Amino acid sequence: MPRIVALRVPRLAPMATCDHAAQLTDLYGHGRAVFAYMRVIQTQGSILAKPLVLVALVLGVVLLIVSAIYVLEPASSLPGFFPGYAAADAGHHYKHAIGALILALALFAFAWFQSKPRRAA
């Protein structure tokens, strides 16, 4: 049986479902069901919020790497699927590198704002 931790939650979410409450009451009894239910609500909230932050972070890191590849490798040595790949071009695509860097920074900024811990009222 999972351990229930008492959480400071300002108020129960209005979208509380009877199913959850009933299941939790069965599992933990009346007294602890409220805390368990609070945990369910909070977990649901973080599950909704975290994937976006995670995706933004992963994409941001990928774009940083892409940006570095554009700076370090000439157009002829880029992976074939990269925009700007040209077999006979010895030049570097610095503008592509800057573009990837800007996107990465935008994604990091998004993740930075979205991952701020929400303070309970």
Add this chain to the structure above:
Amino acid sequence: MLSYLQAIILGLLQGVAELFPVSSLGHTVLIPAILHWNIDRSSDVFVSFLVLTHLATALVLAGVFWRDWVKIAGGLLRSLRDREIRADDTYAKLGWLLVVSTIPAGLLGLLLEEQLQAIFASASVVAIALVLNGAVLYAVERLRGRETGPSVADDGKLAALSYPSALLIGLAQCFALIPGFSRTGLTMAGGLVRDLGHENAGRYAFLLATPIILAAAVLKLPGLFAGGQGVGEALVGAACAAVSAYLSVRFLLRYFETRTLRPFAIYCVVAGILAFVLTR
């Protein structure tokens, strides 16, 4: 080669046309074609001239709006520190709106600017784009209907824009990469569609133009004066562009307090048709 007279005329034209909603790129293609000036647009001299005139225009814009930029930079830093863009922090919100609006055209410009300008280099195509630019401006004014009163500069109203609206304005700005479409005109049109007044749409367009024009110019600085030629002409052109840009922005800020884009729309359509006929 570019003579001093040509540098002065094109410099003055660049400063005016960059900020008036009539397409500077379009005019730098059309005017030489109409006057039968044999200017190699890909030459080092002309590229240096373009970079310096754009740099001058961007610096003038940054100078005119320097107080706003200081507040916007402060707002951006404040929001990053607090990890929150507070609803009552006008300049933090405005800063991030400008970031959102800048990203689409910035990315597209970095990736496709040269290809787009090569595709749309023909004077006839630019003339058609100028007509379309005028049509868009006129259509937006028609959709908007009659103004109820003078437009008042209000950064709070700018900051009240939503992020999707900022993105829409940024996407509209992307079309300005095509010579003949005006950056100021399209971003203003985007702002007007999102219920900004002319004064505020104009201010947003000028604020939005500054980082893009500056970045485009700075990116090309390393290749400046590669052959060591045309330094004097480019500097004279830049000085002319700075003067005309300053006068233009001052004029337009006052103009848009009470007036609309209609005269510019009509100018673009007429000039585009004339240019199309003259360059055939």
